[in-house]
């Protein structure tokens with residue numbers, strides 16, 4: 001598919017996920033078939049200072065392309081400056097977050113709070129699009145409350161501002177993650193605007209991806225929580241869309257191999273202790289469904305080093321007679 005002047009080989013997008021879609025996780029998602037990954041959201045205001053923590057969030061590997069860097073912010077001038085600076089880090093897309101429901105972000109009028117102030121949102125969108133030659137995309141929810149949908153109006157102002165694609169997660173800000181994403185809104189948006197629409201929300205299985213594409217006509221699908229728990233979902237969806245067949249889950253050995261690879265990449269980027277602490281939640285997700293997994297997870301929640309992770313997993317395999325490569 002094409003977004004602005006960028007060709008993307010595939011239609012499976014990894015969602016921006018704060019605390020998760022860091023370089024190591026994105027590399028795994030790409031290996032497993034994601035067509036493009038987004039960074040976690042980065043503050044446009046913080047780009048003024050380019051502190052180490054911010055720079056680290058922009059960091060990506062050469063083999064990660066195409067990659068989207070996501071920004072949030074509520075000040076058009078800061079957004080203009082941020083997109084100019086971001087260009088130096090050579091992403092393929094800059095995405096603007098206008099859907100994040102988290103209090104810390106909306107309190108500063110960023111994320112979903114822009115769904116309540118469409119004229120400010122329009123200024124920010126124009127400021128971003130006018131200050132970079134990269135495609136700028138925007139990610140929104142359907143409205144602040146379920147009674148005040150703004151996604152169609154938003155789609156139109158985005159298109160007018162020169163935005164190259166819109167991602168819609170059709171829940172309101174007030175809904176958080178409750179209820180169900182209303183995919184009929186993705187279809188309405190697709191019929192309303194002529195730039196690409198990326199559908200997002202509640203894709204859990206390969207069949208869900210097929211259903212979203214068929215029922216909405218959206219140009220691509222974006223996957224968040226399901227990928228966080230199982231990045232292999234991209235391969236499963238890819239095969240299902242191309243060949244109509246469901247491939248089995250990875251085996252326990254394969255899951256352990258990629259869990260260890262994720263841990264190594266994370267520890268390389270941070271350090272042994274910090275990387276290990278960051279890995280605990282991923283390890284809990286990756287070992288879900290393992291026989292006797294509760295005991296294993298209990299131990300994994302206490303590990304403090306790569307050796308600790310590896311010992312724990314190898315002990316588990318040995319006790320269960322499972323052979324691994326790692």
Ligand SMILES: Cc1cc2nc3c(=O)[nH]c(=O)nc-3n(C[C@H](O)[C@H](O)[C@H](O)COP(=O)(O)O)c2cc1C
Pocket residue numbers: 015016017018019020039040041070097099100139169200201202203222223224225226
């Ligand atoms: C842990 C977590 C972190 C998230 N961080 C971001 C973020 O940084 N930027 C953003 O636009 N959305 C963020 N989201 C929302 C997701 O990108 C996505 O829109 C949402 O999870 C719905 O898709 P899903 O049903 O496939 O999970 C986050 C969601 C979760 C669960």
